[in-house]
Amino acid sequence: MKPSMDMQKPPASDAAPDAAAVGGKRHPRGLATLVLAELWERFSLYGMVAILVHFLAASRGHGGMGLHEGTAEAVEGVYMAMISLLALPGGWIADRFLGARRAVLWGGVVIMAGHALMAVPNPVFVWPGLVLIVIGTGLLKPNISALVGRLYAADDDQRRDAGYSIFYMGINLGAVIAPLVVGYLGEEINWHLGFGAAAVGMALGLVQYVLGGRRLSEQLRAEPVVRLTPAERAKVGKSSAYGLVFTAVLVTLLAASHALSIDTITFVLTVVAVVVPAGVLLSMYRSPKIDRVEKTRLRAYVWLFLAATLFWLVYDQMGNELNMFAAQKTDLSLLGWHIPASWTQSLPSLFVIILAPVFAAFWVRRGKHMSTPFKFGLALLLTGASFVVMSSAAAIASSGVKVSLMWLVGVYVIQVMGEMCLSPVGLSVTTKLAPRAFTNQMMGVWFLAAATGDAIGAQLPRLDAVIGQSWNFLWQGAMVIAAGAVMVLFTKRLKVLTGEAAAAREAVAVAA
Known part of the structure; x- marks a missing residue:
């Protein structure tokens, strides 16, 4: 979820x-x-x-x-x-x-x-x-x-x-x-x-x-x-027409070159999901409407955006790669009955319901001592670790033995713990770092991190056939863990860029 x-x-x-x-x-x-x-x-x-x-x-x-x-x-x-x-x-x-x-x-x-x-x-x-x-x-x-x-x-x-x-x-x-x-x-x-x-x-x-x-x-x-004003309506209509013409031409060229296929469409949409957020952030950064301080904070936000993209890249493979793993390589016998593989998709939301109050209480008590970059780094460390666990499960299953359902249960618990570290603060930090001229648009930009992560993550299961599923899980998990470690190591620097360090000093001064 x-x-x-x-x-x-x-x-x-x-x-x-x-x-x-x-x-x-x-x-x-x-x-x-x-x-x-x-x-x-x-x-x-x-x-x-x-x-x-x-x-x-x-x-x-x-x-x-x-x-x-x-x-x-x-x-x-x-x-x-x-x-x-x-x-x-x-x-x-x-x-x-x-x-x-x-x-x-x-x-x-x-x-x-x-x-x-x-x-x-x-x-x-x-x-x-x-x-x-x-x-x-x-x-x-x-x-x-x-x-x-x-x-x-x-x-x-x-x-x-x-x-x-x-x-x-x-x-x-x-x-x-x-x-x-x-x-x-x-x-x-x-x-x-x-x-x-x-x-x-x-x-x-x-x-x-x-x-x-x-x-x-x-x-x-x-x-x-x-x-919309009449002039704006005309502009929207013109842009929409250009978009339709471009799409029609692209489809025609792909069809003429015999390259139009479901795989091609997924690759094109993946590129779109990467290019659109990059274009939106770049246009904001280059806008004359934002000042030097806002540009500094926007640069810091890019690192948080990339961290969120990596998080969703792994997390949202539960719907495809982990779902198929449940169907093909997991022993789904429960109390003498074979449960449908799709039932495992209820587990993440169930764990969210169970763990959300626990984490909410924890953030109230300890959250003020943990910066946003640190929470993002912790989310990446946990989510990356979940795929290292999946690598072990896939290695066992590669011998032809179906693994216990508890492997997936454990993975989903770890991933949801990571989600509890990242999701609650994502919109909040987006609001704090948004340039004044783009406050509303920045809320949408946060959504784009999931779009980019989902799109890239959609293509990665294809590597199973090249390097094997266990290694595929392992390198993705290691990559995300490394990114999480970088976030944690550079927490102090990112706190300065986001303004959290200055806010903390002011709070201490007021308390004193």
Whole structure:
């Protein structure tokens, strides 16, 4: 799971709280509507993702797509990367075109349509189904999180944080339940029945979102924050037309050279996921709107961005590489029954639910003594260590013996501990280091770290066939551990660049 991706905390609304919130004791009535909508959206997404790589790699005789294993894993990873990438334009569309409430509604409708297409037992509907889910999630995902923050008055920080905690639990509850339901139906009965269950889940979310709309209309405007002017609309239309023409030309050239394939598309999208964040950060750095201090902090942020990219590069391989490892090389016998491999995808979210309160209490007590760069470094050390453990598991499995499920349980515990070190502070440090002229855009940039990491990580399982899976896990784990060690060693320098060192000195002076 990605708390940092699903828990965007925008500026609070200055609207008055509703009747349920008066007195500061109860949460706004609209919170339940948003929590349930997000729970069912996460149910649909993570349920489908739990079986996607298995469906893509399964032979046509077993109802799958018959893709090469490396291709199937790349598709799953790039698919998740595009979801993160489109969160950026999804927020912009809500701000300038639809408004957050309508963006959530239409996003849910498009997601449901995508799942419904994948439920049709015909391979031709799979790719348009995936495209629709990506587009719909890009609309819904950032904007439903924004609506949660706007339920509360500007000075109601304590209840807003508590509201996000409830929202966060809804996210993870949906992600825990989804693989159990969709995974069983897809793996044990029929793939398309599983996709159909995901569509039903999204439909349930939409129904309760519409029925609960009255709880939102009392507080939240349905209109965009700032509508596009006619001149801006013309500019957007022109840029979109250029983009479509460029895409059409690229596809035509690839087809003419007989290079148009699923693998080629995943490689192109991986390049896009790397180039876009680099271009955004570079354009910010070169902007005349930021001063010398902001440039220094932006340079520091680049190191944190790269660290987050490496983290997600490893962490999000749970949906493809570790998912396939569960299916092929793990003993899934539990109490005399063979559980579906997709059920292992419930473990990370389950551990998030268990460990989040523990880490929250720890950060309250000890967090002020640990800087953001140090926390990022610790996250990398833990996540890299998880792949060193996977290397050992893969080495044992290479002899033809299936390994115990406890190997994956241990790996997911280590990874979630790493996530607890990185995700809670990611958006916070992004806000602190953002140049004043790009405060809102920087929130989207943080999402791009996951997109870049997911896209690159999507291609790495292909190396299994070249160097072996055990060595593939090992070099990735060693690389991330080395990056974590560098972050820890240069913590003092990064604290100076981020301004944390100066803030700490001021705090000591005030206390004295």
